[in-house]
Amino acid sequence: MNRSCVLGIDLGTSALKLMAVSPEGRTVASAREPYETITNCEGQAEQRCADWLKALSRAASKVHSRGKLRVEAIGITGQMPTLVVLNGTKPCGRAITWQDSRADSWTSERVNKELREDIYRRTGVIMDGRYLAPMFGFHCALRPSRFLSAKDFLFLALTGVFATDPSTASGYGLYNLKSKSWDAELCSFWKIPVEQLPSIMSSLCSAPLSTAGSKMVSCAPGIPVFVGCADSVAGVYALSGNAPQKDTVHIVTGSSTVIIKCDSQPHWDAYGRYLVTPLVGERSYGREADLLASGSAREWAQNLFAVNNNNRRSFWHSAYEISAGAEGLLFAPYLAGGEQGVIWNPRLKAALIGLTCAHGPAHIARALIEGMSFEIRRCIEAFEDRPITSVRTTGWITQNIPELQILTDILGKPVHAVKLESASAMGAALLTNTIDFRTYLTNTKTFDLESTKYNNRYNEVYARYVAEFSAKDPSQGKPC
Structure with missing residues (x-):
């Protein structure tokens, strides 16, 4: 007898998760298929769309091989903002991922302070060269082509429909939060005709799986494929569904980390420090x-200091044994370069402060863990117009309890951890509305942590960290 299920697909930054x-919300089968990111020159980060589709087919084959499944629906999510330019319905060249920084300088030359503030008021985004509109302007302005974000391309490949959802539309840099439509004036500024953009649909809308799509995922044609949402939003949905608590922050850890506080209406920051993101549902927004x-x-860090896979566990264990504060070593963890958290400085680079001959790899790893946690705390503090009393988290950090305890001690707030193989893929599956959410929560492994005596020590270290790494470039000392 075939087992009823839904598929959740996450077109992630480094791999596709299915x-x-x-x-009942139980994972019946899963697969992960990686793909290459091309980085031949400085700032470049591109991927082949064909690799995504091959990864999806391989993952689907693996999932189906593990049991007889009757797929009732498909939900999708994906990395963003990642640009896919189309010739008809086919990709024109490689996708330019959100990690690509080549359009940053070009964008900053065209967006002054006043325009940046105006774009923020309209769209909730803090404009830089990693949104689709400036990416398209920099790389593809001479091509009169349609373009999509990565998740929207996957939806097109499965259904033949050009569509996006509000959360993914925000990554285009053209979605007006008040009108809930493409902003005509911003489209004109970036010289992008509105007809080149996809239609905007609710994350909960669907289109039938096409014949071509059915071959890709080995499912019956005609089953509903849901428009879905951004990967960060899907992760939040997996943590709290469509009823997130307003005094709670959600942290989703992956290649990058997303920190989101939920509101019933858009809430802009007077200092322009955080994004305003549409979540799932008509009246749900995120800081x-x-x-x-x-x-x-x-x-x-582990590739640098623990090349042998057998040494990686002991490498991190040695970091956990270092005392709180990493014996005076501070690590600004801006290893991806560019803006980070609520600082928004395109010149940011990672930096170590206080390094001496007494420090070794374990100290650097400990300082890295603490630095990432300090940045999460900085983000949460920017959200707090009213006290935030708890934190919900998922992703790789829930598999590393010592690191999660460090984060808990640094935040000084109770943390509820939800262990999910892929929060975004699970969130995509939940969006199909075929899974009982309460039963799903009951069947999901969770645990809770409280801050310990080290919170006081970390308050002191955090004050020093913020003083060293304020809104400045730590490697050059230039103001933001």
Whole structure:
């Protein structure tokens, strides 16, 4: 007998994750298929769209091989903002990912302070060269082509429909939060005809799986494929569904880390420090901040100091044994370069302060863990117009309890951890509305942490950290 399930697809930054989820919210089968990011020159970060589709087919084959499945629906999410330029319905060249920084300088020359503030009031985004409109202007302005974000391209490949959702539309840099439509004046500024853009639909809308799409995922044609949402928003949905608490912050860790506080209406920051992001549902918005390097920063550290896979566990264990404060060493974890969290400085580079001959790899790793946690705390403090009393988190950090305890001690708030294989893929599956959310929560592994005596020590270290790494470039000392 075939087992009923839905598929959740996450077109991630480094790999595609596919989960088959039962109506009770249990993971029936899953697969992960990586793909290459091309970085031949400084600032470049491109991927082949064909690699994404091949990864999806391979992942679907693996999932189906693990049992007889009757797929009832498909939900999708994906990395953003990642630009896919189209010739008809086919990709024209490689996709330019959100990690690509080549359009940053070009964009900053065209967007002055007044325009930047106006764009923020309209769209909730803090404009730089990593949004689709300036990416398209810099790389592809002479091509009269349609373009999509990565998730929207996947939806097109599966259904033949050009569509996006509000959360993904925000990554275009053209979505007006008040009118809930493309902003005609911003489209004119970037010289992008509105007809080149996809239609905007609710994340909960769907289109039938096409014949071509059915071959890709080995499912019956005609089943609903849901428009879905941005990967960060899907992660929040996996943590709290469509009823997130207003006094809670959600942290989703992956290659990057997303920090989101939920509101019932858009809430702009007077200082323009955080994004305003549409979430799932008509009256749900997020104050959002993103750390560009977190999981990728950990990978950098272990590749540098623990080349042998067998040494990686002991490498991190040695970092956990270092005392709080890393014996005076501070690490600004801006390893991806560019803006980070709520600082928004395109010149940011990672930096170590206080390094001596007494420090070794374990101290650097400990300082990196603490630095990432300090930046999360900085983001949460920017959100707090009223006290935030708790934190919900998922992703790789829930597999590393000592690191999660460090984060808890630095935040000084209770942390509820939800262990999910892929929060974004699970969130995409939940968006199909075929899974009972309460049963899903019951069947999901969770645990809670409280801050310890080290919170006081970390308050002192955090004050020093913020003084050293304020809104300045730590490597050059230039103001933001």
